[in-house]
Amino acid sequence: MAGKRFDPDTERRNTPSCGLIHHYEDIASASRSMLEAAHRGDWAAVEQIEVRCRELIAALKVAASTDTLSETEKLRRMTLLRAILKDDSQIRLRAEPWLRDLENFLSVSRQTAAYGP
Secondary structure, three states, X not given: OOOOOOOHHHXXXXXXXXXXXXXHHHHHHHHHHHHHHHHHOOHHHHHHHHHHHHHHHHHHHHHHXXXXXXXXXXXXXXXXXXHHHHHHHHHHHHHHHHHHHHHHHHHHHHHHHHHOO
């Protein structure tokens, strides 16, 4: 086992008794971290966490093909999905002004390039 790092999240997900719901919890946690980064205006961190979310979603898809949720877990999943959607909408609200500023900057840059200073 030399060279292999212990990752408690990986170990937890690989434990049969843990189940599929932990994938949703991991995504919700990452979503919350992304929102916190957006609140700080740390867009580089938002981008890094977004990449992590894509990885978590891919892992969820694999796990969902072989695992199922209990009725209680299905209710928990709905709560987690609502929280993720709420976080996402808040992130978008914070990102839109930044994206509009970037769009305006690029528009001015294109006009300057086309027509000169």
